[in-house]
Amino acid sequence: MSKEQPKVTIVGAGNVGATAAHILLLKDICDVVLVDVAPGLPQGKALDLMHLRSLAKFQHTVCGSNDYAQTAGSDVVVITAGVARKPGMTREDLLGINSKIVRSVITSALEYSPDAIFILVTNPLDIMTNMAARISGLPKQRICGMGGVLDSARFAYSIARATGADINSIDALTVGAHGESMVCLPRFSTVAGVPITELLDEDEVAQVCRDTVTGGAQVVAFLKTGSAFYAPGASIARMVEAIIRDSGETMSFCAKLEGEYGIDDVFMCVPVRLGAAGVQEVVELPLDEQELAQLRDSAAKIAAQVATLDL
Numbered sequence: 001m002s003k004e005q006p007k008v009t010i011v012g013a014g015n016v017g018a019t020a021a022h023i024l025l026l027k028d029i030c031d032v033v034l035v036d037v038a039p040g041l042p043q044g045k046a047l048d049l050m051h052l053r054s055l056a057k058f059q060h061t062v063c064g065s066n067d068y069a070q071t072a073g074s075d076v077v078v079i080t081a082g083v084a085r086k087p088g089m090t091r092e093d094l095l096g097i098n099s100k101i102v103r104s105v106i107t108s109a110l111e112y113s114p115d116a117i118f119i120l121v122t123n124p125l126d127i128m129t130n131m132a133a134r135i136s137g138l139p140k141q142r143i144c145g146m147g148g149v150l151d152s153a154r155f156a157y158s159i160a161r162a163t164g165a166d167i168n169s170i171d172a173l174t175v176g177a178h179g180e181s182m183v184c185l186p187r188f189s190t191v192a193g194v195p196i197t198e199l200l201d202e203d204e205v206a207q208v209c210r211d212t213v214t215g216g217a218q219v220v221a222f223l224k225t226g227s228a229f230y231a232p233g234a235s236i237a238r239m240v241e242a243i244i245r246d247s248g249e250t251m252s253f254c255a256k257l258e259g260e261y262g263i264d265d266v267f268m269c270v271p272v273r274l275g276a277a278g279v280q281e282v283v284e285l286p287l288d289e290q291e292l293a294q295l296r297d298s299a300a301k302i303a304a305q306v307a308t309l310d311l
């Protein structure tokens, strides 16, 4: 694998990690290294994806490994390793087991890619991102979490269903935790530029927001054996693409707040500009008092959970 090509490591070659790899390769964005503890799993999925190469016509390559040596010098490390939800579980129920996994993964990955940008995906996402940032000591530009991209995509879908509008005409935005205290922002979510608060009545807006917050749980309830992976995989690919192509585009994801929105020292989902150096800038929207209160409540809930960890 030549280092001239952008190199992205994905730890956790399960549903989410492998789907992200698949999309990154179909879009020919970067070389990919899949890492997993399960013997043969990353190797098998990488080989299957390489068999796809002549069909899908991509130039980049993918390999799989059970150790980190092959990940050396990655530009981006995505962490999806961990356990997924089963019906009836909240993301927070995964905290005990996944925090142990993420601790060991971030330490090993960092050893081989000290200059990489890290994207946390393992749930509970916000807690894992806060924890990984403290353990790694990485500068805030180089560590973030995927969450708001996915929640905003789910919000867009709910808006399309409620309004009948073309999905491509919708810009939707969620902030806050990737969990129960997620904050949908209807005033900042538009159909062809018109805020949905002008297109739907209060009850309809509330229903669209509820559908968004419960979107992940709805998938879990159908699947029974695991959680969502197509939209999460695509959300990871979108963030990785912004970094590799240095797009500087703004999207909602989990980044460190240092006074923005009156919130300090918490990683949570807000609109952020993302480029080659990682997190470029938190964008401060003119939130009203109610929206701000919801965001700060979400921040307090994340901080309270982070405080329960032995860091």
Ligand code: APR
Binding pocket: 011, 012, 013, 014, 015, 016, 017, 035, 036, 037, 038, 041, 080, 081, 082, 083, 084, 085, 094, 098, 101, 104, 105, 121, 122, 123, 124, 226, 227, 228, 229, 232
């Ligand atoms: N190191 C590397 N890989 C690990 C480790 C570890 N220490 N522990 C577990 N894994 C791997 C598993 O072997 C498995 O292949 O993580 C993978 C997780 O894949 P799935 O079980 O398919 O779960 P997935 O649906 O991909 O979700 C992964 O992302 O969206 C979140 O909530 C979700 O926390 C979950 C994570």
